[in-house]
Amino acid sequence: MPEKATGLGPLPAFLATDGTGVVPIVTPMGDKMWLVRDHALGRLVLTDQRFSRAEATRPQAPRFNDAQPAADAMMSMDGAGHARLRRVVSGAFSTRRVAAMAPRVERLTDEYLDGLAAAGPGADLITGLATPLPLAVLCAVVGIPPEDSDVFRDRVEVLFDISASTPQEKSRRRIELVDYMGDLIEQKRRRTDDDLLTALIEAHDRGHLSLGELLTLGLTLLMAGYETTVGQIGLSVLALLSDPAALAELRGDPVLVEPAVEELLRLTPATPLSFPRVAVAPVQLGTVTVQAGEAVVVSLLHGNRDEEIWPRPEHLNTYGRDAVHLTFGHGVHRCLGAPLARLQLRIVLDRLLRRFPQLRLATGPDAVVWKSGLSIRGLVRLRVDW
Secondary structure (H helix, E strand, O other): OOEEEEOOEEEEHHHHOOOOOEEEEEOOOOOEEEEEOOHHHHHHHHHOOOEEHHHHOOOOOOOOOOOOOOOOOHHHOOHHHHHHHHHHHHHHHOHHHHHHOHHHHHHHHHHHHHHHHHHOOOEEHHHHHHOHHHHHHHHHHHOOOHHHHHHHHHHHHHHHEOOOOOHHHHHHHHHHHHHHHHHHHHHHHOOOOOOHHHHHHHHHHOOOOOHHHHHHHHHHHHHHHHHHHHHHHHHHHHHHHOOHHHHHHHHHOHHHHHHHHHHHHHHOOOOOEOOOEEEOOOEEEOOEEEOOOOEEEEEHHHHOOOOOOOOOOOOOOOOOOOOOOOOOOOHHHOOOOHHHHHHHHHHHHHHHHHHOOOOEEOOOOOOEEEOOOEOOOOEEEEEEEO
């Protein structure tokens, strides 16, 4: 897939172009889809029941890449099936439960910042903070023993990449993760823990989840919240350190961190595209008629920079904006983990700027290294000085 370097880092050619509206694209799998690059039309696609997630997982459906979620995953379902699974897990990401996690996230963040300080100027923020923090937080929420975190971390990226691994490698890693989750479920049955996986086991035992749904849901929650949050932390810090005016505003008034988080989420979404949807009836999208059976994918990146919604969309406004961005999706499939991602990002930025008031990007060609071949945007390396 050809890429074009922009201020946003490496982007596929069809995302690196300007403009809005609905355009035809050829996916990395060689299939044809419609790409929606407009905020209002994107919201329509993400909410209109004529665009089906379930249809997009069928074998004959156009595919964006070979890292598609399983058909029994929550994000692959429509209607009542999706609502049933969402009810089972929504309590774990309630405002109250997420707020109660703040002290743990603050403690973990401080520990990783201690490690950065010990490493000294030039330390890598990705390996030292952005990668281990979301993994530790998710393991605590779901109920993965800390000593097992490497089992998950070493395998999950393979499932997200577009071109860096073969379908066979993805299949093998997926089987390994399913086997691990099955063993962990059996261990959890022998004790009572206050975590999400234990709650899912109880839901299965009450007949609310099949065994396949239990396994898939546990893995989905880990995978969806890990790679995206790793990417979001790195991208947000890079954007902030690249904008001296915005950085000075946050240093001068820490209260601005919260609205700045929303702006950073808007400007630098780690997930540039929605999951594909397939039309189950003809739908008019702007000047284009999407026929039944055709697939549509929304560019969250373009939707978040729609000039009709956000004047000067490239500008990082630390005071925030009124309009709602699309980074966490929209409608019934809106990301359940959004409150937890926001919490981590807010705490990271606040603690990072307080701990290192002179924080800046390191110099040199290898200070910022972008990931390639992933459906999630992010950095391999982000070296910082102070």
